[in-house]
Amino acid sequence: MSDFTRDIKGTSGKRPDSMVFWQLNNLCNFRCEYCFCGEEKLSKEHPDCGKYGPAHIAGCFNDTGKVWQVHMSGGEPFLYPKFVDLCAELTKGHFISLNTNLSTLNVREFANRISPDKVVFLNAGFHKTAREKNPAGIDHFIEKVLILQEKGFNIDVGYLTYPRLLEKMALDVKYLKSRGIKLVNAKTFRGYHNGKKYPAAFTREEKEFIYKYSLDPREEKVMNTSVNYFGNPCRTGMDYFRMDPSGNLYRCSSSYKRYGNLLKGKYTPDKTPAPCPLIDCTCPYEGFKYVSAGEASVIRVAGEVLNEICGFPNRGVSLRKVGRYVRKRF
Numbered sequence: 001m002s003d004f005t006r007d008i009k010g011t012s013g014k015r016p017d018s019m020v021f022w023q024l025n026n027l028c029n030f031r032c033e034y035c036f037c038g039e040e041k042l043s044k045e046h047p048d049c050g051k052y053g054p055a056h057i058a059g060c061f062n063d064t065g066k067v068w069q070v071h072m073s074g075g076e077p078f079l080y081p082k083f084v085d086l087c088a089e090l091t092k093g094h095f096i097s098l099n100t101n102l103s104t105l106n107v108r109e110f111a112n113r114i115s116p117d118k119v120v121f122l123n124a125g126f127h128k129t130a131r132e133k134n135p136a137g138i139d140h141f142i143e144k145v146l147i148l149q150e151k152g153f154n155i156d157v158g159y160l161t162y163p164r165l166l167e168k169m170a171l172d173v174k175y176l177k178s179r180g181i182k183l184v185n186a187k188t189f190r191g192y193h194n195g196k197k198y199p200a201a202f203t204r205e206e207k208e209f210i211y212k213y214s215l216d217p218r219e220e221k222v223m224n225t226s227v228n229y230f231g232n233p234c235r236t237g238m239d240y241f242r243m244d245p246s247g248n249l250y251r252c253s254s255s256y257k258r259y260g261n262l263l264k265g266k267y268t269p270d271k272t273p274a275p276c277p278l279i280d281c282t283c284p285y286e287g288f289k290y291v292s293a294g295e296a297s298v299i300r301v302a303g304e305v306l307n308e309i310c311g312f313p314n315r316g317v318s319l320r321k322v323g324r325y326v327r328k329r330f
Contacts, residue, residue: 001046004123004183004215005074008095016069016095018269019253020262021253024083024140026073030130034162036191039189042075046245047224050081052072052263058089060262061249069120073099084109091118099123100129102144103137111144116152124148126184128165128172142179148180156183162209163193163201173213186213199223218288227281233273233302235290252290253283256311257304277304 017294018265027045030036052060063069070090077083079098090096097120100107106237124145131137159169159174163311173184187197188210199222202210207223214220237251237259247263255278260266275296281287316323 004185005154006097006216008120017066018064018239018241019069019071020241020243021071021073023074023245024072024077024080025245027079028074028101029079029103029134030076030127031234032130033164033189034128034189034193037072046075046156048246052247053087054082054086057086058092058094060265061090063092063265064262064267069097070094070095071097071099071120072321076101076103078102078104078110082230084113087114091115094118094307095120097121099125101125101153102129103131108112108147109142110154111147111151115151116154119153121155122148122155123158123162124155126172126176126323127160127272128168140175140230145181146179149180156185156215157181158187159213160187161202163189163196163198165309166206166209169209169213170186172321183215185215186210186219188214188219190222211265215272218285221288222284226286227284228279229276229291230279231275231283231295233296234276234287234292235273237270237274238272240286241289250311252286254278254286255308257307258311260328275301275304277308282315 002273017055023044026037026049027043028035028042031039032040072080074080077098080086080121087096087110092113095118095245096114102124113164124141131141134140145155145157159173162241163167169186176184187228188324189197193201199207202223210223234252235259236255241249241259242253242255243249243262247261249259249262249267251259251274259270260268276287276291
C-alpha cells in the first residue's frame, strides 16, 4: 500500500451502487478546538444511538436491493454500541469506510475481524493537541495505524491545516513517517479562525505549503474552487445520501430535503439528478463527485428550493437560525 486513494482497489465481490454518509453518533472522547460540534453535543449521546441491532441495520440496507458504501462518522464511531459487530454485519453484503480518531480499545478487534477488502478507506484524524493530553496518546495512535497498515487496510492519517498548527505540520508529518506511517494527508481547514474565513484567508505561501502535504488532489480544489452549484444537476438524493443517528436520510450535508428513514424501511430516492437548490455547499467533496455541468429549468430549480424550505423543521431550523447563518457567512 503506497498510493493514496479513496476508491476501491482489489476488493472482492460487487462494487457499491450507492453511498451513504452516516453520522452514527454524537459522543466523542476528544475536544478539538477546531471541531464544528459544540461541547454539549459531543458530551451527550444521541437518544437513538444503538436503538437498532447490527442485524436489523444490515437488513435495512439489504432490503434496498443495492450494494452500499456505508461511510461512518460521528462523534467517534468506535464508541457506537457493538460497533465491530455492526461492521461485521454490514460487510457481509456491503462496503464501509470510516472517519475515526482510533483512540478506543476495540480498534484491535476491528483489525482482526473485518476484511480489508470490504473497507474502502479509513481516515484516521491525527488531532495532535487532543492526544498530547495523554502521555502515551501519540504512541498508542501510531501503534494502531501500523496494525491496520500491516493488515492491509487502506488507511491514511489526516492532518487538519488549522492555522495555529501549520507551523508544526512539517515536523509532525516527518515524525509520523519516521515511525512507519505511509500516508499522511493534509486536510484543508474550512471554517473561522481569529475572525477570518478559511480557506479563503490562507496566503499564497500557506497554500503552497499545504499543497506539498496534500495527497488527495481534491484538496487543491477545496482551497481554490467556488462551491456554489446552484441550479446544476446533482446525483445526491439518487446515488448519495446523508443519514443521521435516527436513520433519517437527507440529500447531502447541506440539504434539508428528506427521503424517508432507512432504518425504518422507508426509503424513496430521486430517479434522476435534481438541480442543486443551495448557494453555499458546506461539503465540496460531495459536489466534486456528484454535481455535473448543465442547467435545469427555472420551474425545477424553484421546486427544489421549495423542498429545502419545507425541510427546515426536520432539522430544527428556524428563521432566526437562518438569519444567523446568513450574517455569519455573507
